[in-house]
Amino acid sequence: MELREKERLKEEIIREIENNREELIKTTKYIWNNPEIGYQEHKAKEILVNVLEKAGFQIQREVGNVATAFVAVKNGKGKGPRVAIMSEYDALPGIGHACGHNLFSVSAIGAALGISKVIEELDGSVVVIGTPAEEGTVPNAGGKAVLIEEGVFDNIDAAMICHAEGRTIVERLLVAAASIEVVFTGRAAHAGGSPHEGINALTAGLLTINNINAIRQHFLPRVIVNPIISEGGITANTIPDKCLLKLSIRADKRNVLSAVMDKVENCIKAAALVTDCKYEIIMDKKIYEDLIPNHELSLSFREALENLGVDYIEREEANYAWDAGNVSYVCPTIAPYIKIGNENLVGHTEEFKEASNSETGFEGMIIGAKAMALTAFDYLTSPDLRERAQEEFQKKIAGE
Template sequence: MQHNPGKDLLTAIEHADADLRHLSLQIHDHPELGYEEHFARKTLTDYLSLLGFNVTKHACDIETAFIAEYVHHGDGSHDASSPMRSAAMEKNNIRGRVRLLGTPAEETLGGKRPMLERGAFDGLDACMMVHPGQFDVLYRQPLGVGRLEMEFHGKASHASASPWEGINALDAVAMTYNAIGLMRQQTLPANRIHSIVTNGGQAANIIPELASMTTLYRAGTIPEMNKLQDQINEIIESSADATGCTVKINKTMEYLPLNNNSILTDRYGSYMKSLGAHFNTRAVDEVTPAGSTDMGNVTATVPGCHPVFNIASLEGVREPGLSTHSILFAERARTELAHKTAIRAAKGLALTGLDVLLDAEFTKNARDEFARWKKGSQ
């Protein structure tokens, strides 16, 4: 009997629609902070186990991370008993491995980074994810980001009776903050630098002996990120010297700029267009302001793509006032329409992933492009 793998795959997703909607609502109604996603991890891993995935909970020594794998050996055998017997791999006897990675804390320290270092992404031909947003984007271009936490140490004294005996750590923070602000006008238009003061002292009548601040710096290339870090470090050290303070600098996070593999991205885009999605041109996408993501670190290691789907429209219409990280966005994410847009994006990713398994030339082209990018980025 002749089968159509793509059609079988879409049918499997449609059969799972009600279950996926239920999962989405459960997780939406139980919001959790980064590295505290215990409910979400359990909810997803329980479901994946029922589907026949081989699930590793607390993966990579991270409490809320998980790895779920499904392997089909192409000879009628596989490594788990799946209730979804009509899924594309089994029904069409497709040989390969599908790995779903539960990566926590994308908005803070980035769970993908330690998981990457601990081997969770090893052996993959491609890695793809999609992010909800207020518009449909193929070539989303998140900036790389680094975070510096600095702590200035001075000497306390009474601010009225003996200020000359003190060394003001807050002055060092103020100098650093202002100097970074002045430096910003000489950086590239796409770069971003933003800071907060995390400790400015304990009382106004005491010269602060300890003050601290955090700075995020973002750029579109690794060399430009390195340049910004060097410039900021010089400012920090100079501010400490000028005020007589000592300083401790701690780099607590770094996300690399996203490298969209055009072979994967364009194939996903073609499937999404066939399902009714609308996209801007690549030139427009790549100059649209974006945040940062730890998926950038992944795409520096394996061919990958990271498109965005509009949760508020199937026709590509942007809802006025809708933006990510807002209360309105959280409300829209719970709607039936948002679910439909997510299912469509899942179909696009799944069909692209199926091509990675079935089309050796397609997969080779993606790897070759990645190798050329890697060589040029060194």
């Protein structure tokens, strides 16, 4: 395709997103005003699907055995790459949309509407994947990991999503993370009259924490193990027969995370052995794998931001985790952060919630839609970009 023709189509993409600006803002306001936690996002899913259905997308209203997940597809004039734009729309318990998912679920829809305007002149397909339960606050959280396991991301060639922030950051390298619970079971006894008859579950919990502390100096940089005791007895005159530990474990790579989790399990086993307690390890959420932004795709996203006149930070590391990382191990993926307010915004706060329903937030949503749409267009129309992105992806996966 000639450069002049590409520029014409890009202008149509931008114009289509602008033409839908008011509907997109109306949609994001509705989702902000109707917050739903993970796997309960029925209203959000329905309004997003309705916008796409009206635009001629083929809809699957339930995928991967998840009631609030969906797939919407619009095909081009011939076979070609399948580019996925991911939409996440769950809220936080209690506070609502204090992570901006109302904005960038709709940003994904805006990007898809832009591409759909020109897709019939291109080879390939644009695929919107609705991915519930990103926030790690519900059982089986990590909706993208669930959908990967169910095959929803099979045959996807590249994927993208944006997230809200106080700054615009194109490549943010995030960590792998796991949340586990450990239940130690001992035997209750009177702490004064017959302590020798008891088996102290709280001691097992404390020993586990001490064991972890004893090996911290051997952890690699960016490894974080944060344990808390959420239950450790009821009365001081009774030997506790139950202790519940909760641990957040993070590492810069998924293979490092796996090794750290093995060490933590050894700490648990040792504590159980010494105290004669029994133990159970519970993992009711998916492991979030580290995010590997595809640099070649990121260069295209950067170019789009520059053409839109948007300042950005090229690259940084952060100890946050996001299930978009799991997708980055499946296909070339980008997950940029987009400015929605002042640069000191902190996620999961009332201030962030208000920014998610502000004019600056709406503008960030539109910027994300345009930049994703232009990046998807580049991937669909540039065999050279596809080759470079896939080559980089294969090297990173092989060298993990």
